[in-house]
Amino acid sequence: MTVTILRLSHRLVRDKRMSTHLALTARAFGADEFFYSGEHDSSVEESVNKVCEDWGGDFHIKYLDNALKFIRSWKRNGKVIHLTMYGLELEERINELLSQKDENMLLVVGGSKVPGSIYELADYNVAIGHQPHSEVAALAVFLDNLTKGKGRKKKFENAHIEIIPTERGKQTKNLGEVITDA
């Protein structure tokens, strides 16, 4: 089972950090790949690729010309879930989603304006609460609930850097060497 993220309608400059955080959140909570549509932005791709290189794993980010066409053709692979504050709350959907967890999943996350057809194409429109907040928060909480907290414990192969959890301060392991930095 793979989890694919699609971020709609990225805008250069304005969305740079949001889209980067969204991709890193996807990676850190166990998703496999990240697509985005809207304006092509090498700076987002570079930031994400740099993290993947340093911290390991085979997560990747890719630009899409045509998001709707991509969703239509992807639908053959599994379930399409659109995260939107207007949908039914996650709590009402979680058991149904968990029962299908062997299926591939495409999570669609809105940008500045979501076309009405996305609501129709999606198998589920799921809300993470019904208050305005953040697509980053929505994605993180969705993946954390879907994986029951296991997504964020994923191990990444070929990492150059790794954290050694500690009660105070910062410790990282770098190519076998332990670095302590208060």
Add this chain to the structure above:
Amino acid sequence: MTVTILRLSHRLVRDKRMSTHLALTARAFGADEFFYSGEHDSSVEESVNKVCEDWGGDFHIKYLDNALKFIRSWKRNGKVIHLTMYGLELEERINELLSQKDENMLLVVGGSKVPGSIYELADYNVAIGHQPHSEVAALAVFLDNLTKGKGRKKKFENAHIEIIPTERGKQTKNLGEVITDA
């Protein structure tokens, strides 16, 4: 019990959307108030206050001149929790935190550079996974776990707008009137 958020080292322009999303995430997942330090930014305050006015509740945002002084004096009120990828993972702390849930909580969320003294001042340094991702994701997942999903179901008094959850499309209730918009 109140949940207070402190966002460190906000930078004008560069952090505008991240800090706004952080504050809205705090509100949407049940926190009571939001402080930020660094550079004063009326545009973040205006965005957050506009959401509070439209969507209700008594959440508020406030600028702090001196974050360290604030934390030191706040410590008398309850527990200080610093969210950092270097700390012990939430899973190892969650039972201890849940057993103290009648205490007030100050959640400190890092900015561009976190001074070493924050790690010392905090009662707990808690990681939401040990991979780089987003302070917005960290805060959302922390609050969602702490409230066991109930934070995001909080009802807000005096709202001018409310969502009517629906399987497809968008429905909102505005001053008693139902608006449907595909």
